[in-house]
Amino acid sequence: MVSVEAGGGRAGRRDRAGGAGGATTGPAHRVQPATVVVLALLFAAAVYFLLPVVWVLVAATKSTADLFGTFGLWSPRPQLGANLGRLFGTGDGLFGRWVLNSFLYAGLGALAATLLSAAAGYAMAKYPFRGREALFNLVLAGVLVPSTVLALPTYLIFSQAGLTGSFWSVLLPSVVSPFGVYLARIHAHAAIPDALLESARLDGAGEYRIFFRIGLKIMSPALVTIFLFQFIGVWNNYFLPLVMLSDQRLYPVTLGLALWNSQTFRDPAFFELTVTGAAVSALLLVLTMASLQRFWRAGLTAGSVKG
Amino acid sequence: MAEVLRRAPAGTAAGTARRRPRRPRLHVAVFVAPFFLAFALFYLAPIGYAVHQSFFRLTSSGLGLSEPVLEFAGLGNYATALTSPAFAASVGRVLVFSLIEVPVMVVAALALALLLDSARARFRAFFRVSFFLPYGVPGVIASLLWGFLYVPQTSPLIDVLAAAGLPHDFLSPQTILLSIANIATWQFAGYNMLVLIAGLQAIPQELYEAARVDGASEARIAWHVKVPLVRAPLILITVFTLIGTLQLFVEPLVLKPLTTAITSDYTPNLAAYNQAFGQADIHLASAEATLIAVMAFVISLGFLRLVNGKGNRAW
Numbered sequence: 001m002v003s004v005e006a007g008g009g010r011a012g013r014r015d016r017a018g019g020a021g022g023a024t025t026g027p028a029h030r031v032q033p034a035t036v037v038v039l040a041l042l043f044a045a046a047v048y049f050l051l052p053v054v055w056v057l058v059a060a061t062k063s064t065a066d067l068f069g070t071f072g073l074w075s076p077r078p079q080l081g082a083n084l085g086r087l088f089g090t091g092d093g094l095f096g097r098w099v100l101n102s103f104l105y106a107g108l109g110a111l112a113a114t115l116l117s118a119a120a121g122y123a124m125a126k127y128p129f130r131g132r133e134a135l136f137n138l139v140l141a142g143v144l145v146p147s148t149v150l151a152l153p154t155y156l157i158f159s160q161a162g163l164t165g166s167f168w169s170v171l172l173p174s175v176v177s178p179f180g181v182y183l184a185r186i187h188a189h190a191a192i193p194d195a196l197l198e199s200a201r202l203d204g205a206g207e208y209r210i211f212f213r214i215g216l217k218i219m220s221p222a223l224v225t226i227f228l229f230q231f232i233g234v235w236n237n238y239f240l241p242l243v244m245l246s247d248q249r250l251y252p253v254t255l256g257l258a259l260w261n262s263q264t265f266r267d268p269a270f271f272e273l274t275v276t277g278a279a280v281s282a283l284l285l286v287l288t289m290a291s292l293q294r295f296w297r298a299g300l301t302a303g304s305v306k307g
Numbered sequence: 308m309a310e311v312l313r314r315a316p317a318g319t320a321a322g323t324a325r326r327r328p329r330r331p332r333l334h335v336a337v338f339v340a341p342f343f344l345a346f347a348l349f350y351l352a353p354i355g356y357a358v359h360q361s362f363f364r365l366t367s368s369g370l371g372l373s374e375p376v377l378e379f380a381g382l383g384n385y386a387t388a389l390t391s392p393a394f395a396a397s398v399g400r401v402l403v404f405s406l407i408e409v410p411v412m413v414v415a416a417l418a419l420a421l422l423l424d425s426a427r428a429r430f431r432a433f434f435r436v437s438f439f440l441p442y443g444v445p446g447v448i449a450s451l452l453w454g455f456l457y458v459p460q461t462s463p464l465i466d467v468l469a470a471a472g473l474p475h476d477f478l479s480p481q482t483i484l485l486s487i488a489n490i491a492t493w494q495f496a497g498y499n500m501l502v503l504i505a506g507l508q509a510i511p512q513e514l515y516e517a518a519r520v521d522g523a524s525e526a527r528i529a530w531h532v533k534v535p536l537v538r539a540p541l542i543l544i545t546v547f548t549l550i551g552t553l554q555l556f557v558e559p560l561v562l563k564p565l566t567t568a569i570t571s572d573y574t575p576n577l578a579a580y581n582q583a584f585g586q587a588d589i590h591l592a593s594a595e596a597t598l599i600a601v602m603a604f605v606i607s608l609g610f611l612r613l614v615n616g617k618g619n620r621a622w
Binding site for chain 2: 050235288
């Protein structure tokens with residue numbers, strides 16, 4: 001798989017030690033029973049995690065009849081091309097639109113969220129000001145409020161303002177990431193030396209210039225993590241677009257596939273579309289994630305900084 | 308948890324503060340304002356509005372011929388929600404769900420992390436990617452996929468289980484909660500595993516070497532050295548799993564058409580959604596949404612207080 005190579009990047013020192021022909025098990029070249037047990041357990045876990053993905057990739061090559069009539073992990077009459085053609089052709093390329101929408105919601109939302117979090121986190125780490133800790137406690141409380149809880153109230157207030165049903169109604173709430181501010185502050189505090197900022201000031205740099213030229217650069221590992229977290233969060237968010245949107249052409253791919261799935265009772269042909277669509281969108285994000293995997297580490301460690 | 312940061316900057320700030328009390332400066336406001344403006348608009352305002360709405364109700368006169376009137380209801384909507392058997396049952400259901408899912412998740416993530424971190428593991432990169440991969444599959448799609456694996460007509464799993472003479476009804480009232488728990492575990496165990504692995508890799512290697520020299524087995528090292536050292540990330544994943552389980556929404560919504568075991572108010576979030584869009588009662592829906600938020604908040608803070616009370620602070 002592609003992902004194995006991508007994973008190698010963040011494998012770290014112990015992987016290399018382990019990979020170097022059993023260096024850690026000593027001179028004995030016979031495989032020990034404990035090693036067999038560990039590998040068997042790891043292998044069983046991999047089968048569990050990969051099963052649904054393998055199933056959907058196989059199912060994406062089947063006709064609706066074969067989907068229900070043949071063994072789940074074997075496709076006797078593969079017709080992937082026909083399924084893909086139908087997937088992207090239905091409703092004037094509706095599926096392609098959904099994928100594009102998902103990338104727009106998640107990409108723009110995460111980009112804006114990262115910038116807002118970076119500026120707020122940087123300022124809260126580097127400038128003492130009155131009310132700072134009170135504001136930060138508010139942010140921490142925000143971390144504990146999950147997006148699912150917010151979706152319904154946000155819908156209620158947006159419908160008062162007449163904003164529901166628009167592209168903005170999904171994008172705007174996605175630009176807020178309290179977790180991002182938390183992470184940005186921790187990282188800025190730990191990684192940006194005050195002496196560096198002072199010397200930049202002595203050289204005559206303004207505060208904005210210092211933030212954009214020095215602050216953002218030093219914070220970049222944390223910023224990548226904030227971006228990825230928010231991207232996944234928005235991409236996976238279902239409740240918010242569900243309550244906000246009524247126009248199918250504005251749907252993200254999650255909402256669109258759920259819509260098709262609900263229509264299978266009316267017309268079984270939708271099974272084929274749903275399954276092929278699920279395979280394509282799962283593959284899309286899995287490939288994105290695998291290629292970005294090495295970026296995850298920095299943030300995960302930062303998130304678990306001990307108090 | 309604010310303690311983490313509150314303590315640290317004091318040393319640097321004190322020096323400058325003594326010279327002259329700092330006046331608020333424009334650039335600080337420019338940095339901080341955009342986030343807090345958005346935070347106020349899309350976090351605080353909706354919550355405030357929902358809380359406000361939860362104190363009102365629409366009442367129509369006897370025959371429903373005249374326009375319904377908005378009137379102050381006090382805590383009436385909360386009383387209605389809490390005394391409604393269906394809503395109370397949905398709260399009980401997610402609490403049971405949390406009791407199952409949180410330990411399963413924490414044990415699974417810890418086991419995977421320790422297995423991968425063990426000196427005996429091979430093909431680490433492959434396994435890590437396989438375990439982490441479901442995190443990239445959105446909840447809706449994960450539920451769709453498992454839905455197909457829970458239905459006899461499409462499931463290779465059921466074919467195998469039936470051939471082996473094992474129980475294989477994933478959608479009965481007795482098993483549906485476990486089937487939902489399985490979807491959640493599948494999605495997030497690998498991610499939580501990565502959090503723990505990041506913690507494990509921060510442990511100096513010399514510590515293991517010392518334990519090995521002393522003759523400790525890998526299993527003993529895992530249990531007595533590694534587990535206590537990842538206490539903070541363990542607490543972190545417990546809290547996030549706890550919050551997540553109380554919010555249960557997508558999985559039952561997607562599985563609902565497949566089984567009669569899932570009702571339209573199966574979880575508190577589903578009940579609130581149904582109240583707002585099915586019954587068009589946004590006031591009762593607001594009260595229910597507020598109750599869900601308060602419940603998640605109280606339980607997670609309570610847990611943090613519990614673990615922080617014993618021994619050192621986690622975060």
